[in-house]
Amino acid sequence: MARAAWAAWLLVLMCFGAWTPRQILVAAATDANDVTALNTLFTSMNSPGQLQGWKVSGGDPCSESWQGITCSGSSVTAIKLLNLGLSGNLAYNMNTMDSLVELDMSQNNLGGGQQIPYNLPNKKIERLNLAGNQFSGAVPYSISTMPKLKYLNLNHNQLSGDITDIFSNLPSLTTVDLSSNSLTGNLPQSFTSLSSLKTLYLQNNQLTGSINVLANLPLDDLNVANNHFTGWIPNELKKINSLQTDGNSWSTGPAPPPPPFTAPPQSRNRRKSPGQRSNGSNNSSSGGSSGIGAGAIAGIIISVLVVGAVVAFFLIKRNQRKGAMPEHYEQRQPFNSFPSNEVKNMKPIEEASTVQVESLPSPAAVNLKPPPKIERNQSFDDDDFANKPVAKKSNAAPVKATVYSVADLQMATDSFNMDNLIGEGTFGRVYRAQFSDGKVLAVKKLNSTALPRQSSDDFYELMTNISKLHHPNLSELVGYCMEHGQHLLIYDFHRNGSLHDMLHLSDDYNKPLSWNSRVKIALGSARALEYLHEICSPSIIHKNFKSSNILLDTELNPHISDAGHSSFVPDAEFQASDQVSGYSAPEVDMSGQYTLKSDVYSFGVVMLELLTGRKPFDSSRPRSEQSLVRWATPQLHDIDALDQMVDPALKGLYPAKSLSRFADVLALCVQPEPEFRPPMSEVVQALVRLVQRANMTRRMIDGEEASRRPDDQEQEFV
Structure with missing residues (x-):
């Protein structure tokens, strides 16, 4: 009996022992989002067999100890798969891994020439x-969007283009390595925000301009060798322990003195961030005192005396002139009647080479108060008025755009000859400009609609706002002109013209857009709107999104134009043109108010254009087919009807599944109720998933069959 009892207890303990690990296993199950992202990553890397434990679907990475995966509880915190010869690309949904702290995929063959x-x-x-x-x-x-990022290494890739202003909100970043790529352009102003940066490697690129933006960073290690930098190496950087600058075009001789408006060193030191090193010894002797020293008091007294003397001098001179000159002559006395040393010491104006000194206030107006605002009805010529806002904006951050003269643009456009007209829209006409050095740019000559008040202040603000927008799928501002009352914006020129022309204008020299190209254009355009809506702060509503504002480069990458213009144009101006063109959302037609969701609707209309090859509104068609949205939306979920809707120019060369998924996405965008339309980030993710699934399907198809597909060069979208 006793033996039976002991046997029973032993059986219970064995069952308990067998149960406990199972319960622990369940408790340690990996977060579902992390599992899905790792499954997708495995597939995106062509399912490499050398990765132990990894699976195409399902699994438990944390408890099954997948190779290179580190977990904390049920969350994946690190992926380290370096130097394994991996190919393919990263997963499209890695942003769902909310607990990931480290991602190291270095020294592989990832990317295959595609973007990160x-x-x-x-x-x-x-x-x-x-x-x-x-x-x-x-x-x-x-x-x-990575506020906790400390270490960034992208060296030895094939990166190109300018480094955009992406570093403003990365206070923890200590190491940046962008070396051995093909990066171009000047260093971004946002580098100045990297208050914790200790190591910066930029060598072996094609970067240009000066490196002054690095002067006040707390760097211990800097390598800018083998670029195209010019100017002088700042003295602050010469004190860095590890500094490499060979292979650039540095200026020789003593560096020029700082401009008169540069803050004195004492003020700059007081504004230093805690991580910056002091270049002097004042801190050690200050004893923590915050009072004003005797030298400073003496300086203030001297300054007051000098200012008082100058003011008294001009008051006397003014009284003397009053008896000898008519009043109207005195009021228009030019500023250059000041003594030359006084003019020299005035606060300089940006783009001073084009500013006329006569545009500044007359001596009679000079006092200790700010100069009076120049009104439009005063007797100043066009040059004075055109440069006025530049003077007003002298304290603002410099705009990274080239200043062109009207004469330069007239020569480049043959005096804005109609033969060089390449487009006309809500904001003005666009001309092709061929410069003497061979460079071709697009010049947009703004009309009264773009600047209702015809104010140069408004133009300068508009141009400044546009110059801050940087995205691969936005048309980049490269210059501007504001002379003689003219307001012109200069952009990159895209040789393939607009999507509207590509779809709707017959051209014997252009072959129709393939399905792959259409998906590529939709995805790039969606990413541009996502940037405006969800990355820019505050969000930017485009208001004028349409196929004629989608410009195509030689690789058929889309570049959205007119971004950033909307805040200066009344909604009614857009509404009048949208109602005719067919891009306007229903709520805009009723209320006249544009929102982020009305942009989403317009994007859906463009997707319909890509799918059908039809214009959004075509009066030449039967009445029931004139409005593209009304005609198409009832048929988007009918497979047979969908096939009949596809652009005949495709000649049936498209994958049925990809077409159906494309239609599903655009159907969400053109819903009549704005609250049911998805945000652009979800649209981007849906289109990326469409591409991802197509990639997976393509890899499972026999190579001989794949070789018979159209447009092999773009198979990633098939």
């Missing part, structure tokens, strides 16, 4: 290392 995917982990990521791969395109702007 936008949806990188961003919430907790501290270390991002994609060095030694084959990624192309620009440094991804999604890095700007």
